[in-house]
Amino acid sequence: MRFAFADPSAPSLPLHLVEESRLEDFLSVCPAPHRNWLKAQGFTGSLGQLCVLPGEEGQPQGAVFGMGSASARKRGRFHVAAAAPRLPQGDWHLAGDLTPKQAEEAALGWLLAGYRFDRYRPCDRPAQIARLKAPDGIDAARILAIAEGEALTRDLINTPASDMGPDELEDAFMALAGRHDAEARAIRGEELIAQNFPLIHAVGRASPRAPRLLxxxxxxxxxxxxxxGKGVCFDTGGLNLKPGSSMGLMKKDMGGAATVLGLAHMIMTLNLPIRLRVLVPAVENAVSGNSFRPQDILKSRKGLTVEVNNTDAEGRLVLADALALADEERPDLIVSMATLTGAARVAVGPDLAPFYCDDDARAHALALAGTRVADPVWRMPFWDPYEPMIEPGIADLDNAPSGGMAGSITAALFLRRFVSDSRSYLHFDIYGWQPKDAPARPRGGVGQGARALLDALPEVLK
Known part of the structure; x- marks a missing residue:
């Protein structure tokens, strides 16, 4: 396994978690040398402050980590994880009163603080971090499975398109299936036409790397x-070519696929009692003489026709065929995840994962779960009055309505047309990228919505 907790039977040092308002109480029970040392170091308990406590011969005897105030903690998450790379190597345990939720967040954050993407060069951060004993009362196996799934998602997103095209994404997909004894198949190239996946084929046909459905x-x-999961391994924008400033992060346009694979790993590792199916349309939206064109009209697997008014709105096209296939079995719940629209980022920024759902109970359960597991999600509306915006008149649907307003909503409405029961459908319009380093989340690829959905599954699958 990539992550591990410290041996529970081995000796370990305490990491005391102290709020600003409780500092005097903590100091009153400290041994005098430690109390004097903390005062000399100017330790105030402010959020993120760390002070290692020396023993008589200078060796670490423990450490104190500032938890700040409740209002300060609201401005972030995984705060305890910030201590992990700064502590001396060795085994540590958390000391202090933690709720089960706080203990789980601290343990997961600590593991994820050890994530490194060093495929192409040695990482400039420590290769190892201090090890943590799993706090009492948490499900350590579950936390480890979640961390492994998140690491898979991050690795897939962080790998550039030169090494993560449709072939390589298929390899990762099949490796995951093999690891969990799942059944898996791939439909590639011209076979997509023969088996009625015309939109997936149209989007991916311009690339020498064949499109496929996994x-x-x-x-x-x-x-x-x-x-x-949307698996657009690189998105040039097609003939509606993206400017360079917008193309720079397009290796992450398969972030939806990466996220559902990470979530699938969690589900299968935990052996949850569900029947799971994972569908990934894997393509590269490239430019060639064979590219699909603006104002082409394409027929989908479901039979709905789509006028292409922007070849850069390709994600919803490949998802449409995959959703139509998913819907043919009428599963209890269909979930799509995609790095779909810039409009979602304008609406909620990079840190929130907006989702769409027509079932109030499911939406409420998911929102509560996101708060519970520090994986924030935000409900957006399937706003029926905007339906005419995706109806161009010449075809059933428009893949890129003019005007630029409500872009995330109109994309979600487009996808909803390919499922028969919208109350059993959830759609996530995620970013899949951490813009700058944060505790447990280094800059780069990141999973969004997966942990919230995992936690909510008992409720949303009722």
């Missing part, structure tokens, strides 16, 4: 869940 099944009993 299909995985796992589990024999329980409610049925189908995850659909």
């Amino acid at each position: 299909d995985m099944r796992w589990g024999q009993s329980g409610p049925s869940l189908t995850l659909v």
Whole structure:
């Protein structure tokens, strides 16, 4: 395994978690040398402040980490993880009163603070961090499975398109299926036309790396869940070519696929009692004489026709065929995840994962779960009055309505047309990228919405 907790039977040093308002109480019970040392170091308990406590011969005897105030902690998450790379190497345990939620967040954050993407060069951060003993009362195996799934998502997103095209994404997909004894298949190239996936083929046909649909099944009993992840391994924008400033991060345009694969790993590792299906349309939106064109009219798997008014709105096209396939089995829940629109980023920024759902109970359960596991999500509306915006008149649907307003909503409405029961459909319009370093989340690829959905599954699959 990539991550591990410290041996619970081995000796460990305490990391005391102290709020600003409780500092005097803590100092009153400290041994005098430690109390004097903390005062000499100017330790105030402000959020993120760390002070290692020396023993008589200078060796570390423990450490104190400032937890600040409740209002300060609201401005971020995984605060305790900031201590992990700054502590001396060795085994540590958390000392202080933690709720189960706080203990789980601290443990997961600590593990994720050890994530490194060093495929192409040695990382300039420590290769190892201090090890943490799993706090009492947490499900350590579950936390480890979540960390492993998140690391898979990050690795896939961080890998550039030169090494993460449709072939390589298929390899990762099949490796995951093999690891969990799942059934998997791939439909590639011209076979997409023969098996009625015309939109996936149209988007990916311009690339020498053949488009494909990846299909995985796992589990024999329980409610049925189908995850659909956008796998656009690189997006030039097609003939509506993106400017360079917008193309720079397009290796992450398969972030939806990476996220559902990470979530699938969590589900299968934990052996949850569900019937899981994972669908990934894997393509590269490239430019050639064979590119699909603006104002082409394409027929989808479902039979709906689509006028292409922007070849850079390709994600919803490949998802449409995959959603139509998913819907043919009428699973209990279909979830799509995609780095779909810049409009979502304008609306909620990079840190929130907006989602769409027509079922109030499911939406509420998901929102609560996001808060519970520090994976923030935000409900957006399937706003029916905007339906005419995606109806061009010449075809059933418009893939890129003019005007630029409500872009994330109109994209979600477009996708909703390809499922028969919108109350059993969830759509995430994620960013999949951490713009700058934060505790447990280094700059780069990141999963969004997966942990919230995992936590909410007992409720949303009712």
